[in-house]
Amino acid sequence: MKRAEAGEAGSWPVHDQVVPAGSSSSRVIVHVDLDCFYAQVEMISNPELKSKPLGVQQKYLVVTCNYEARKLGVKKLMNVRDAKEKCPQLVLVNGEDLTRYREMSYKVTELLEEFSPVVERLGFDENFVDLTEMVEKRLEQLQSDEPSALTVSGHVYGNQPINLHDILHIRLLIGSQIAAEMREAMYNQLGLTGCAGVASNKLLAKLASGIFKPNQQTLLLPESSQDLIHSLNHIKEMPGIGYKTTKRLEALGISSVRDLQTFSSKILEKELGISVAQRIQKLSFGEDNSPVTPSGPPQSFSEEDSFKKCSSEVEAKNKIEELLASLLNRVCQDGRKPHTIRLIIRRYSSEKHYSRESRQCPIPSHIIQKLGIGNYDVMTPMVDVLMKLFRNMVNVKMPFHLTLLSVCFCNLKALNTAKKGTIDYYLTPSLSTTSRSGKHSFKMKDTHMEDF
DNA sequence: TGGGGTTAT
DNA sequence: ATAACCC
Numbered sequence: 001m002k003r004a005e006a007g008e009a010g011s012w013p014v015h016d017q018v019v020p021a022g023s024s025s026s027r028v029i030v031h032v033d034l035d036c037f038y039a040q041v042e043m044i045s046n047p048e049l050k051s052k053p054l055g056v057q058q059k060y061l062v063v064t065c066n067y068e069a070r071k072l073g074v075k076k077l078m079n080v081r082d083a084k085e086k087c088p089q090l091v092l093v094n095g096e097d098l099t100r101y102r103e104m105s106y107k108v109t110e111l112l113e114e115f116s117p118v119v120e121r122l123g124f125d126e127n128f129v130d131l132t133e134m135v136e137k138r139l140e141q142l143q144s145d146e147p148s149a150l151t152v153s154g155h156v157y158g159n160q161p162i163n164l165h166d167i168l169h170i171r172l173l174i175g176s177q178i179a180a181e182m183r184e185a186m187y188n189q190l191g192l193t194g195c196a197g198v199a200s201n202k203l204l205a206k207l208a209s210g211i212f213k214p215n216q217q218t219l220l221l222p223e224s225s226q227d228l229i230h231s232l233n234h235i236k237e238m239p240g241i242g243y244k245t246t247k248r249l250e251a252l253g254i255s256s257v258r259d260l261q262t263f264s265s266k267i268l269e270k271e272l273g274i275s276v277a278q279r280i281q282k283l284s285f286g287e288d289n290s291p292v293t294p295s296g297p298p299q300s301f302s303e304e305d306s307f308k309k310c311s312s313e314v315e316a317k318n319k320i321e322e323l324l325a326s327l328l329n330r331v332c333q334d335g336r337k338p339h340t341i342r343l344i345i346r347r348y349s350s351e352k353h354y355s356r357e358s359r360q361c362p363i364p365s366h367i368i369q370k371l372g373i374g375n376y377d378v379m380t381p382m383v384d385v386l387m388k389l390f391r392n393m394v395n396v397k398m399p400f401h402l403t404l405l406s407v408c409f410c411n412l413k414a415l416n417t418a419k420k421g422t423i424d425y426y427l428t429p430s431l432s433t434t435s436r437s438g439k440h441s442f443k444m445k446d447t448h449m450e451d452f
Numbered sequence: 453t454g455g456g457g458t459t460a461t
Numbered sequence: 462a463t464a465a466c467c468c
Contacts, residue, residue, distance in 0.1 A: 058455065095454085121458095121468095122458090123468025124457085125468065242467080243465090244465065244466090298457080300458085304454085306455080359462085360462080406456090
């Protein structure tokens with residue numbers, strides 16, 4: 001399989017004929033990061049907004065804003081009240097419906113996939129692309145008769161000089177040229193601006209893309225990678241080290257990148273587990289062997305809504321119906337069929353940080369069949385399933401107070417490509433009622449709602 | 453903190 | 462089913 005080869009070539013450097021002959025194991029990775037993505041989409045929808053300070057609002061938060069607004073002191077995830085106080089002229093648009101953002105997001109990913117199919121999405125506004133193969137091809141084509149062909153595009157981190165005799169420099173330089181072409185294509189074809197970082201792995205490419213901020217790109221050469229990671233003021237700025245790990249590291253007296261580099265590996269493994277410990281300690285040295293994993297189509301679809309209070313079953317049912325209706329439209333567009341449905345809630349709790357509970361079950365096969373077509377036939381039975389999940393989580397005879405409801409479709413399967421005689425035929429749960437009798441029970445640990 | 457996503461356990 | 466991570 002092509003995917004497996006690409007992954008192995010990327011993640012398992014040494015001894016391996018999978019790595020193209022003559023090349024080192026070193027990769028060329030680009031991280032592409034759109035500028036204030038939601039705000040850009042809104043300005044494309046309504047060009048009159050381009051000249052104004054603009055914020056995108058979800059509930060009482062300004063989740064992102066354009067650079068006009070940033071100049072006037074508005075920050076991402078700022079309270080609407082604070083933002084208006086800072087910037088009374090701020091124009092706000094509601095961004096709770098992600099449909100147009102999601103569509104534009106996939107257009108960007110598809111555009112990048114035309115350069116190289118190995119594109120990994122990170123959220124709606126970031127993509128990694130493994131340019132290693134593309135760079136190799138350009139190197140082969142590049143005969144020494146064009147001297148001006150070897151000039152870097154964009155910034156070089158630390159203004160480090162490029163050594164044209166160093167093959168690693170040359171490869172990264174060509175990566176910077178491809179990155180510039182990608183940004184040009186995004187602007188010409190989609191009207192979007194963004195940043196790019198080019199480096200030898202995902203961590204460094206991501207850090208590099210954030211150096212020069214709107215609509216610029218930066219190349220990181222290997223000799224400067226230590227400078228880059230030590231320019232981080234705190235370990236929490238290291239991608240891959242999140243809120244929880246940061247707290248645990250701080251409890252160990254680790255706060256800077258150098259603290260983490262020099263901390264005892266043995267003790268770190270005991271505290272965080274061998275997997276996390278080894279991974280983040282490598283990150284602290286700027287090492288990241290994780291491959292760019294092609295995202296492909298989404299693994300799940302979900303819709304959620306948060307609110308101050310939901311305390312009755314009827315109220316919950318109405319909200320769930322809304323979420324489900326939107327989801328059915330999306331799943332219909334996608335073409336594949338979800339085989340699992342999940343309901344997620346968040347209970348009110350005065351000061352406790354963030355905890356969600358969920359229940360999931362297989363979608364009854366008779367509902368799955370009707371998914372592609374008439375959307376209204378499936379509403380009622382699906383709501384019934386969801387309300388059973390709801391009552392499984394929430395004791396409706398007791399008072400309750402929810403602040404979020406979410407419905408998720410996952411376990412998506414392409415419809416019936418299984419051919420008789422293939423492995424797939426015997427492993428794929430039937431989508432038609434007539435073939436292959438019996439229960440395909442597998443090891444589904446899901447709650448089967450029919451059992452209740 | 454919103455309204456999403458992913459992978460690992 | 463939850464917990465961690467990312468935006």
